[in-house]
Amino acid sequence: MKVAEFVASKGVGGKFSKLELFEAVPDVSQADRRMRDLRPMGWKIDNYKVNPNLKPDEYLVRELGTRVDLGEAPPKTVRKNITGPKRRRILERYGHICQVCGVRAGEEFPDAPGRKAVMTIGHIIPVNRGGTNDDDNLRTECQRCGDESRDITVDPPTAQQVLAHASHRSLKDKRTLYGWMQAGRRTPSDTEAVFQEWSRLSQEERMKVMAALAEQVIKGLESD
Numbered sequence: 462m463k464v465a466e467f468v469a470s471k472g473v474g475g476k477f478s479k480l481e482l483f484e485a486v487p488d489v490s491q492a493d494r495r496m497r498d499l500r501p502m503g504w505k506i507d508n509y510k511v512n513p514n515l516k517p518d519e520y521l522v523r524e525l526g527t528r529v530d531l532g533e534a535p536p537k538t539v540r541k542n543i544t545g546p547k548r549r550r551i552l553e554r555y556g557h558i559c560q561v562c563g564v565r566a567g568e569e570f571p572d573a574p575g576r577k578a579v580m581t582i583g584h585i586i587p588v589n590r591g592g593t594n595d596d597d598n599l600r601t602e603c604q605r606c607g608d609e610s611r612d613i614t615v616d617p618p619t620a621q622q623v624l625a626h627a628s629h630r631s632l633k634d635k636r637t638l639y640g641w642m643q644a645g646r647r648t649p650s651d652t653e654a655v656f657q658e659w660s661r662l663s664q665e666e667r668m669k670v671m672a673a674l675a676e677q678v679i680k681g682l683e684s685d
Contacts, residue, residue, distance in 0.1 A: 464495045466530035479518045502527040510604050551599045561606035578603040
């Protein structure tokens with residue numbers, strides 16, 4: 462409750478350091494861990510691992526969840542912590558690879574060189590939609606995908622739905638999909654890699670590249 466009170470005092474969009482947190486609640490053991498306990502209750506607090514614009518000891522408040530500091534009762538769907546042995550078991554089962562984007566623990570993100578993936582344990586069916594901590598409902602996710610998946614409000618597809626969608630693809634697409642499934646990760650095409658590079662440019666540089674490419678496209682159409 463004390464940690465929630467401190468975070469709420471910063472407001473949405475507010476930033477604070479780990480030192481500020483510890484100084485604000487000096488009598489709370491491992492205050493940073495208690496802050497993580499707020500996330501299942503709807504609190505969204507970024508750190509440098511999910512937001513490259515933050516410093517290693519800095520946090521950003523994106524959303525306030527259940528105001529336990531004001532006496533609001535935590536939702537019944539708040540999950541219990543996953544034990545260390547279970548965490549290790551799930552990580553080993555999936556080979557320390559994110560089951561959403563395919564990045565391996567410790568690897569750099571293709572679209573964010575220098576930023577390495579950190580694995581966490583995620584739920585296939587979210588807790589707030591009735592998901593449990595049973596092994597069959599757990600998977601490895603990089604921290605970036607884990608934060609994004611918490612915002613998904615639809616149930617995961619069934620095996621029949623995925624197979625039906627895959628069966629309607631062209632033979633070329635089926636071969637690509639099969640290769641990704643075998644590797645356990647999606648390999649971006651050369652075109653996607655260029656787009657990822659472009660997305661990392663400043664707004665001004667993106668506009669320059671886009672305008673130059675538009676000229677090439679127009680010339681190509683005229684020559685055809």
